[in-house]
Every structure is written in C-alpha cells, then in structure tokens.
Amino acid sequence: MSILVFIEHKDCTLNKISLEAIVAAQSIGKELGLKVSAVIPCDKDCALAQEISQYDLERVIVAKNEKLNIYTPDGYADAWQRIIEKTNPQFVVMAHTYQVRDFAPKVAARLGKELVGDCIRYTNDGGKLTFTRRIFLGKLDADVTVEGDAPYFVTFQSGAFRGDNAEKGTAQTETIEVEVGEIRMSPEEPFQEAKASVDLSKSGIIVAVGRGIKSQENIAVAQQLADVLGADLAASRPICDAEWLPIDRQIGSSGQTVAPKVYIALGISGAIQHIVGMKNAGTIIAINKDKEAPIFDIADYGIVGDLFEAVPTLVEEIKKAKG
Amino acid sequence: MKIIVLMKQVANKDAVLRIGRDEKWIDESEISHQTNESDGYALEEALRLKEAKGEGEVIVCTLGAQSAKTVLKDALARGADRAIHIINENENRLSPHQIAKTIADAIRDENADLVFTGLQSDDASYGQTGVILAELLGIPHATIVIEVDHSNLNGNLRLKRELESGWYQWFTYKLPALLTIQSGISQIRYASLKGIMAAKKKEIREVSPSIENFAAAQHIDKVYLPLKTKQTQMLGDGDAKRGAVELVEKLRTEVRVL
Numbered sequence: 404m405s406i407l408v409f410i411e412h413k414d415c416t417l418n419k420i421s422l423e424a425i426v427a428a429q430s431i432g433k434e435l436g437l438k439v440s441a442v443i444p445c446d447k448d449c450a451l452a453q454e455i456s457q458y459d460l461e462r463v464i465v466a467k468n469e470k471l472n473i474y475t476p477d478g479y480a481d482a483w484q485r486i487i488e489k490t491n492p493q494f495v496v497m498a499h500t501y502q503v504r505d506f507a508p509k510v511a512a513r514l515g516k517e518l519v520g521d522c523i524r525y526t527n528d529g530g531k532l533t534f535t536r537r538i539f540l541g542k543l544d545a546d547v548t549v550e551g552d553a554p555y556f557v558t559f560q561s562g563a564f565r566g567d568n569a570e571k572g573t574a575q576t577e578t579i580e581v582e583v584g585e586i587r588m589s590p591e592e593p594f595q596e597a598k599a600s601v602d603l604s605k606s607g608i609i610v611a612v613g614r615g616i617k618s619q620e621n622i623a624v625a626q627q628l629a630d631v632l633g634a635d636l637a638a639s640r641p642i643c644d645a646e647w648l649p650i651d652r653q654i655g656s657s658g659q660t661v662a663p664k665v666y667i668a669l670g671i672s673g674a675i676q677h678i679v680g681m682k683n684a685g686t687i688i689a690i691n692k693d694k695e696a697p698i699f700d701i702a703d704y705g706i707v708g709d710l711f712e713a714v715p716t717l718v719e720e721i722k723k724a725k726g
Numbered sequence: 727m728k729i730i731v732l733m734k735q736v737a738n739k740d741a742v743l744r745i746g747r748d749e750k751w752i753d754e755s756e757i758s759h760q761t762n763e764s765d766g767y768a769l770e771e772a773l774r775l776k777e778a779k780g781e782g783e784v785i786v787c788t789l790g791a792q793s794a795k796t797v798l799k800d801a802l803a804r805g806a807d808r809a810i811h812i813i814n815e816n817e818n819r820l821s822p823h824q825i826a827k828t829i830a831d832a833i834r835d836e837n838a839d840l841v842f843t844g845l846q847s848d849d850a851s852y853g854q855t856g857v858i859l860a861e862l863l864g865i866p867h868a869t870i871v872i873e874v875d876h877s878n879l880n881g882n883l884r885l886k887r888e889l890e891s892g893w894y895q896w897f898t899y900k901l902p903a904l905l906t907i908q909s910g911i912s913q914i915r916y917a918s919l920k921g922i923m924a925a926k927k928k929e930i931r932e933v934s935p936s937i938e939n940f941a942a943a944q945h946i947d948k949v950y951l952p953l954k955t956k957q958t959q960m961l962g963d964g965d966a967k968r969g970a971v972e973l974v975e976k977l978r979t980e981v982r983v984l
Contacts, residue, residue: 475897476857477866501890505869508822508854512861516942517823520853533947539752540848542743545949551942587866587903593895608983614739632983641763644910657888657908665983672739686981687956688973690966695742702958704976708966716970724974724984 405461405490406432407554409483409497409507410443413474413593415450420498422566425458427525427559428496429570434527437493440464441574444482444581446472452576459572464490468583477586479506484513485581492554499558511556518556519547521675523563540674541697561656561679601635601651608634608665611654611681612642615670615691615710619647624714625669631721637661639677655680669710673698690714727782727879729772730810730833732843732855733765733801735794739848749948751818761797764844768907770914771874772842773805778876783807785836789829790817795930802925803917809930814937818850821943826858832933834863840883841904845870853906860904867904868897872911 408428411418428439438461443449449465456463466482483506487495495510497503499521511518522534523544534547534557549555603609610629616622622636629636636652643653654661655677666684671677673689673696681687682701689702690710699705706713737743741757769786776782786801787810788794794817798809812832814820820828833841841863846853860867872894873886884898888908917925961976962969978984 504853508857509861512858517944519944543949544952545946547944549944589898591896593893595893700954705958705960706962706969712966713970716967720974
C-alpha cells in the first residue's frame with residue numbers, strides 16, 4: 404500500500420509547488436503507515452528524477468512515453484491510469500494547480516473514483532481521513548469524506564503545506580514505460596503575455612480594489628489613496644475582467660503574487676484566488692461593507708463600512724499626518 | 727454548429743450565508759441567487775461563436791431546483807435558442823461525478839459539437855463537472871479557456887488556455903469537445919427588451935431523471951465558518967469614517983508607514 408504524489412514540471416524543471424504535495428503525502432503517509440512514491444510523467448529519463456530522489460520517498464517513478472514531451476490532458480490521463488493500475492496506490496496526492504485541475508478529475512472518473520479538490524487540510528480519525536475544502540468563495544469551510552475503496556484522489560491548495568518542510572532522504576528511481584493512446588488536442592508552446600508593465604512584486608504599499616468599487620469612475624477614489632501613500636494601485640480579477648484597470652494590475656492566482664509591507668484591500672471580499680496572491684503581505688488592511696467577507700479572516704486591521712465614506716477620510720487624515 | 731452551455735444558479739455573491747440546520751450546506755431558503763459568474767461568460771462565448779460562424783444553435787442547460795429556471799430564462803433573453811432544465815431540488819447534495827453523470831445522460835442525444843461550462847461554481851467550487859462530463863461523453867476537453875480563435879471556424883477549434891502566473895497556451899481541438907470557460911473571456915451583453923420578449927416563446931424542456939448512486943462519491947459532512955488564522959483589529963465599530971481616523975493612527979504608531 405502506498406501513496407503516489409505528482410511531480411509537475413515543464414521541460415524537466417520542477418514546479419516547486421510539487422514540494423508542498425510531497426509534504427502532504429509524507430504527512431499522510433506517516434499517519435497511516437504508507438510509503439510515498441513520486442510520479443513524473445516525461446518523454447525521457449527525466450533529469451528531475453535525480454533531484455526528487457533526494458527526498459524521503461520510496462521510489463521516484465518516471466512514467467515515460469514520447470507523447471509526454473508536452474502537457475496534454477489526454478496524455479497525462481493515460482499515463483496516470485497506467486501507473487495507478489500498475490501500482491495500486493491507496494492515495495494519489497497532488498497540488499491543486501491549473502494543470503492538475505485539467506487532468507486529475509478525468510483520471511479519477513475513468514477509474515470510477517472522485518477527486519477531493521483544493522483542500523486546505525486533512526484530519527485523521529482512526530485511519531479515516533476527512534478533508535477540508537473552502538467553499539462559497541472562501542466564506543465557509545466544508546469537511547468532506549469519500550465513500551468506497553481506494554485509490555482516493557486528493558489535491559491541496561497552494562500554501563496548505565510548506566514545501567521547505569519536505570523531508571530529505573534517498574529514493575530509488577525507476578522508469579516505467581507507459582502506454583499513451585491518441586492525443587486529441589495539439590498544443591502549441593506556452594508563452595507569456597507581454598511582460599507586466601508594472602511589477603507589483605516590488606511594491607512597498609499596495610492599494611487594491613475589488614467589486615465593491617462599483618464603477619470605473621470610482622477607481623479615482625482609490626487612486627487618491629494610493630497617491631497620498633505613495634502606493635501602487637492593484638485590483639482583484641473582476642475589476643480587470645471588466646477592464647476598469649489593465650490586467651497587469653491583477654493580483655491573485657491568475658495575476659501577480661505580491662508581498663508588500665502594507666496591502667489595503669478596498670471592497671475586496673477575499674476569494675481564495677485573490678488571497679493566494681497577497682496573503683504574505685506584511686500588514687493587511689481590509690475595508691468592506693460585508694462583515695462576513697473572508698478578507699477579514701486574514702486582515703490585521705479591518706473596517707466594516709462603506710469604502711466611499713472611509714477612503715476620503717483616510718486621504719484627508721493621512722495628508723494631515725504627513726503635514 | 728450546436729453548442730450546449732451548462733449554467734448553474736448559485737447564491738448571490740453578496741448574500742449573507744447562514745448555515746443550514748443539518749450543517750451540511752447553507753440555508754438557501756431566504757437568500758437571493760444569481761447565475762454563476764463564469765457560466766455567464768460561457769454563454770457569452772457561445773453566442774459570439776455562433777455569431778462569428780454565422781449559423782448554429784445555442785442550448786442552455788441547468789441542473790437544479792425549479793427556482794433555477796430564472797437562470798435559463800435570463801440566458802434565453804440574452805440570445806440562447808432553447809433550454810433544458812434537469813430538475814433536482816437537492817442538487818447541492820450531489821457529488822461531482824453524480825452531477826456530471828446526470829448531465830451526460832440528459833444531453834448525450836443532442837450530439838453537440840461543443841459543450842461549454844464555467845470553470846467552476848462559486849458555491850461548491852468542485853471545478854470538475856466539465857472534465858468528468860467530457861470523460862463520460864468520450865470527448866476531449868480544455869479547461870480555463872480564455873480565448874477562442876474566431877478567425878478560422880471551419881473544422882478544428884483553436885483556443886487559448888490560461889496557465890498560471892501570466893502564462894498562456896494555444897491548443898487545437900477536433901470537435902466535438904468540451905471547454906470550461908474562464909471569467910473575463912469577453913464582455914457580457916445585456917438582455918435587450920426584444921430579447922426578453924422573444925425568450926417567452928423559446929422552449930424550456932424539463933427532465934426529471936432519478937439520480938444514480940455513485941459508490942466512490944464524496945460527501946460534505948459539515949460546513950462551518952473558517953477558523954480564523956489572524957487576530958484582526960476591527961476599527962470604527964461600524965462607523966466607516968471613525969474607522970478611517972483610527973486606521974491612520976495605527977498606520978502611524980503600529981505599522982509605521984506615515
């Protein structure tokens with residue numbers, strides 16, 4: 404009985420979030436007395452295998468097929484199906500990345516299973532694991548259990564475990580040639596859109612606006628606060644989707660990840676996709692009219708109320724304080 | 727070109743959520759609802775694709791309670807041609823596989839060229855319905871689609887997927903295929919008065935299938951408010967202006983940025 408953990412990579416360069424998955428798998432393995440092996444889908448004897456073999460794992464398995472030279476959901480689903488059928492794991496553990504969201508539910512469905520996705524933690528009650536997921540855009544947590552037999556598929560949200568806690572050791576590496584069927588999609592090379600003109604990761608203070616700003620004209624209100632603080636203006640996804648601010652101002656999983664000294668969230672409820680991009684800010688300040696908004700859970704200072712009342716007063720008082 | 731768009735009714739983003747009696751979901755009885763955000767974008771992309779192609783049919787489909795019909799009516803008013811309502815009053819108790827299986831059985835015979843969903847629902851947020859559905863229908867899928875190439879629609883479909891941290895990737899798919907659509911793919915149109923009037927004549931077909939058990943289903947055992955990880959100092963006691971004054975004092979004395 405074992406746990407398989409997915410190692411995500413691009414051209415044999417590790418996606419470091421996979422280390423968080425290793426930590427999750429090692430942790431579950433210790434609790435339940437299961438050994439952990441890593442799986443790397445690749446078209447060659449992956450250069451990454453050596454690096455991963457330096458963690459405390461039983462085996463590092465390279466699932467090899469020439470069609471795995473670039474990610475496709477069909478290719479990865481086939482490879483995973485073969486590896487799971489061959490090794491009969493108890494658990495399959497992955498980091499909840501965009502790539503994993505793309506293929507993991509397919510693998511589970513094909514094997515007559517279901518994936519518990521985007522978990523933030525697990526608890527062990529006498530060998531039966533309960534997984535906790537965030538639902539309703541972060542407003543509530545749900546404890547989830549799974550029926551039926553192994554394998555159990557689980558993915559963990561970024562930050563649920565700390566990658567630098569991955570325990571070191573030595574693992575055997577092994578290559579398993581896997582059968583991959585027809586790939587029904589043809590991928591082009593991944594690319595980065597024109598580099599962000601504003602690099603918010605270097606900002607000392609960020610004033611970010613969310614849905615609560617209500618209209619494009621109101622962005623000026625936030626801009627005034629940013630100006631008086633010498634801060635950069637940023638936004639949550641809906642604001643950029645509406646094109647009220649350019650996309651290079653977007654904070655969150657699909658935008659920039661920032662860690663300024665101070666982060667002021669105006670009318671941002673705090674959906675997980677936003678929080679992963681700013682939770683490491685030194686001081687988080689939230690102004691929101693909804694006292695239940697999840698942003699308050701991670702805020703150091705909170706004001707429940709109308710941002711259109713709070714912000715002009717803030718601007719005035721800051722001007723006074725600065726003399 | 728026949729496109730089926732899956733849409734879901736979810737709790738309004740601004741709704742104050744109360745946990746239901748059995749603590750397994752929220753109490754939905756007294757909250758306002760809305761169309762799931764990314765599903766609205768999925769519909770918009772379907773309509774634009776049909777317009778670009780110059781022919782086709784857009785069918786909207788929801789799995790949900792009778793009240794979810796407002797989602798379908800709104801979609802018909804925006805330009806969808808007809809609707810399928812898979813009626814189930816306890817949709818929130820179904821597991822992702824059960825949801826996908828029920829939808830697969832209801833739409834299989836339509837033999838659509840494309841099936842669109844939003845990338846995930848804003849309530850249960852499984853983010854799996856589309857992927858499982860594609861597997862059950864035996865068609866390929868692409869998730870988190872942020873652009874569809876309208877320049878060449880004769881044959882294959884070229885689409886852009888969003889990866890993480892500002893990366894993107896184009897893929898080409900043979901049809902039929904299933905796409906899960908990311909919010910922001912385009913600007914959503916409003917329903918016109920003409921559209922609202924026309925919608926009244928459009929078909930909403932109801933089906934009420936029994937839900938099959940799924941042996942490996944996941945269950946929500948308990949929902950609750952997230953455990954707080956930080957001590958938050960709440961300022962102003964509900965008075966936004968007073969809060970602002972207090973905050974400036976904190977910025978000066980504790981955060982020390984002024």
